[in-house]
Amino acid sequence: MPSPRTVGSHAILLLSRCGRQLGDVASRRSLYSAAPIADLAAQSLSAGFRDIGCSRRQRKLSAMDTQLRGLQISTPDVLDLKNTPTVGGGVGDTFGEDAATEDQTLTPWTRIVASGSELLRDPRYNKGLAFTEEERDRHYLRGLLPPTIISQELQVERVLQNVRSYKNPLEKYIALMDLQERNERLFYKVLMEHVEELLPIVYTPVVGEACQKYGNIFRRPHGLYISLKDRGNVLDLLKNWPEKNVEVIVVTDGERILGLGDLGLHGMGIPVGKLALYTALGGIRPSSTLPIAIDVGTNNETLLKDPFYIGLRQKRATGKEYDALLDEFMNACKQAYGEKVLVQFEDFANHNAFRLLQKYATTHLVFNDDIQGTAAVALAGLVAALPITGGTLADHKFLFLGAGEAGTGIAEIIALEVSKQGKTSVEEARKAISLVDSKGLVTKSRYESLQEHKRPYAHDLPPAQDLLSAVKALKPTVLIGTSGKGGTFTREVLEEISSYQDKPIIMALSNPTSQSECTAEEAYKYTKGKCVFASGSPFGPVTYEGKTYVVGQSNNCYIFPGIGLGCIISGAIRVHDDMFLAAAEALAKQINEDHLAKNQLYPAFSEIREISAHIGAAVAAKAYELGLATRLPQPKDLFAYAKSCMYSPNYRKYR
Numbered sequence: 001m002p003s004p005r006t007v008g009s010h011a012i013l014l015l016s017r018c019g020r021q022l023g024d025v026a027s028r029r030s031l032y033s034a035a036p037i038a039d040l041a042a043q044s045l046s047a048g049f050r051d052i053g054c055s056r057r058q059r060k061l062s063a064m065d066t067q068l069r070g071l072q073i074s075t076p077d078v079l080d081l082k083n084t085p086t087v088g089g090g091v092g093d094t095f096g097e098d099a100a101t102e103d104q105t106l107t108p109w110t111r112i113v114a115s116g117s118e119l120l121r122d123p124r125y126n127k128g129l130a131f132t133e134e135e136r137d138r139h140y141l142r143g144l145l146p147p148t149i150i151s152q153e154l155q156v157e158r159v160l161q162n163v164r165s166y167k168n169p170l171e172k173y174i175a176l177m178d179l180q181e182r183n184e185r186l187f188y189k190v191l192m193e194h195v196e197e198l199l200p201i202v203y204t205p206v207v208g209e210a211c212q213k214y215g216n217i218f219r220r221p222h223g224l225y226i227s228l229k230d231r232g233n234v235l236d237l238l239k240n241w242p243e244k245n246v247e248v249i250v251v252t253d254g255e256r257i258l259g260l261g262d263l264g265l266h267g268m269g270i271p272v273g274k275l276a277l278y279t280a281l282g283g284i285r286p287s288s289t290l291p292i293a294i295d296v297g298t299n300n301e302t303l304l305k306d307p308f309y310i311g312l313r314q315k316r317a318t319g320k321e322y323d324a325l326l327d328e329f330m331n332a333c334k335q336a337y338g339e340k341v342l343v344q345f346e347d348f349a350n351h352n353a354f355r356l357l358q359k360y361a362t363t364h365l366v367f368n369d370d371i372q373g374t375a376a377v378a379l380a381g382l383v384a385a386l387p388i389t390g391g392t393l394a395d396h397k398f399l400f401l402g403a404g405e406a407g408t409g410i411a412e413i414i415a416l417e418v419s420k421q422g423k424t425s426v427e428e429a430r431k432a433i434s435l436v437d438s439k440g441l442v443t444k445s446r447y448e449s450l451q452e453h454k455r456p457y458a459h460d461l462p463p464a465q466d467l468l469s470a471v472k473a474l475k476p477t478v479l480i481g482t483s484g485k486g487g488t489f490t491r492e493v494l495e496e497i498s499s500y501q502d503k504p505i506i507m508a509l510s511n512p513t514s515q516s517e518c519t520a521e522e523a524y525k526y527t528k529g530k531c532v533f534a535s536g537s538p539f540g541p542v543t544y545e546g547k548t549y550v551v552g553q554s555n556n557c558y559i560f561p562g563i564g565l566g567c568i569i570s571g572a573i574r575v576h577d578d579m580f581l582a583a584a585e586a587l588a589k590q591i592n593e594d595h596l597a598k599n600q601l602y603p604a605f606s607e608i609r610e611i612s613a614h615i616g617a618a619v620a621a622k623a624y625e626l627g628l629a630t631r632l633p634q635p636k637d638l639f640a641y642a643k644s645c646m647y648s649p650n651y652r653k654y655r
């Protein structure tokens, strides 16, 4: 057995051969004694050290691995790196962050062992003024920081005070994005501990404004940009992303950003925001998330003329050119990150959304959030409302304004759920659901000209040109807005529905707030306090005739983080519709008598981590039941397991 010093010098030699970064740190600074160097080397090897990307390096690493194993280097500080998460989030524990308890020290891996100004500039490991005296000594931070040491809790207070001092919501957004780039754990701690206050900033509605002005507020790039120019090289682009253990990708082509239309590459704000919620709400480790915007051009003339537009200045590519890029992208995702990388399609226009989902659902782990996530969250709200309205889902009559991704996605899940309750077929259940699109009521007489996703709802009904006529003719008990057009639930429509229905359910789901079909106040006022209301973007409580109603936010952000968590902890290979039913059921179960007394159809976001763990466990259980899970054996207590895998934003101690 060689002495530690010998092992250490071997390790230094090997490391300096394998890649300049780690070797540089070791030899340049003699920072570590021989034995810890051996530990570092062994850690990097047992973790696969996948950050050293090229295959030549990988071959060298594998040779090193063999040599180091020959030296019998033990790795006392590194626990089972594969599968025993305790704190820290995620299951692909490449860096050993999860396996270590909060009391144990861990190495702040970047591509090098970060120290000095590099450590301060690395958002994953930077702690700002919270670096301890010891850490300041060990990591060459002396002089680079003022002498004060403050706690992470105090930093949270300071950030909040700053964010609150901005009057303009967009300034708050910029401040939070800057923080995310500077100090990731602090960003997530602030967001998680003040989620109700900050969600409307990092997500709808303010993220909508941020996307509209993305070129103007652009500072540093977030996420990965893939354009038509990158045809043939998409895999290389993915390799440029610094993280190698990506587990969740959110991708958009920017054509239907919220209800704001085609924002081209400025749509990047959406994947960035959604993935921040995967971490903050669903506990997915940030390093395993990857926001992607695909640039195939834009048809938005204003953007094409805008000097600050960040995307290609050309009209959108369509047909074969579009499909070829998307196909290359989807295949590259699997090549780069393996079969089980989850790809969430977000804010694609419906002419691509439905067909992309259909095309890749059987070959990739994919889902479309606007179709399926929205369906699940709406279903949860409807189920939660039943104790207020009385009856079962099958007793209701549904009318949608908007027959696109969100509208038909929700319609389909309602029909599926009603049919699963055993009383009727999906086809029969669809008969209680009608859709109004931009041309009026979807009817049989329009069948030939209808897009495929609307056809199942082309019932044999007389035509109706607008929503009010459709409401009068059909007398729905539930009205759902998914049109992306603000103010379309007019006073007349709301008065009409409450004229024949005691407790109509009104869901104005379009985002951002400006596109909401009506406000919460309008809903309660024009139905004379009769309705049960939920909305896609946040509204404060409404008091009508002395009674205060809490407005639940029917937004897919309740669902997608739990879907991601459930897929990851079960090692799911495909996303199945039944997982969305399971997610909806788990969410609806969170509603109790207290919520119902205030007409609140969704739980408070302050409870969201617990809720996401319930949803994640339900989704994982469904994956096991359907034979789609690969993480075996199945953990006995999926809820406890889900919780144990969730990322904690608390600072870690650095050796």
Ligand SMILES: NC(=O)C1=CN([C@@H]2O[C@H](COP(=O)(O)OP(=O)(O)OC[C@H]3O[C@@H](n4cnc5c(N)ncnc54)[C@H](OP(=O)(O)O)[C@@H]3O)[C@@H](O)[C@H]2O)C=CC1
Pocket (backbone or CB within 6 Å): 256, 257, 258, 259, 260, 349, 350, 369, 370, 371, 374, 377, 401, 402, 403, 404, 405, 406, 407, 436, 437, 438, 439, 481, 482, 483, 484, 485, 488, 509, 510, 511, 512, 515, 535, 536, 537, 554, 555, 556, 557
């Ligand atoms: N709360 C949530 O979680 C979610 C909310 N949404 C919101 O829902 C909205 C729609 O999204 P999505 O379904 O993906 O978009 P789509 O583009 O797929 O669908 C929009 C639908 O609205 C119809 N429409 C447009 N204008 C009118 C109008 N004036 N009157 C009646 N119908 C109209 C369109 O008609 P046509 O088919 O004739 O063009 C189309 O059927 C957006 O605002 C989005 O932000 C989306 C996902 C999740």
Ligand SMILES: CC(=O)C(=O)O
Pocket (backbone or CB within 6 Å): 204, 257, 258, 259, 347, 369, 370, 510, 511, 536, 555, 556, 557
């Ligand atoms: C919430 C969401 O996904 C949307 O409005 O598109």
Ligand SMILES: [Mg+2]
Pocket (backbone or CB within 6 Å): 258, 346, 347, 369, 370
């Ligand atoms: Mg969306």
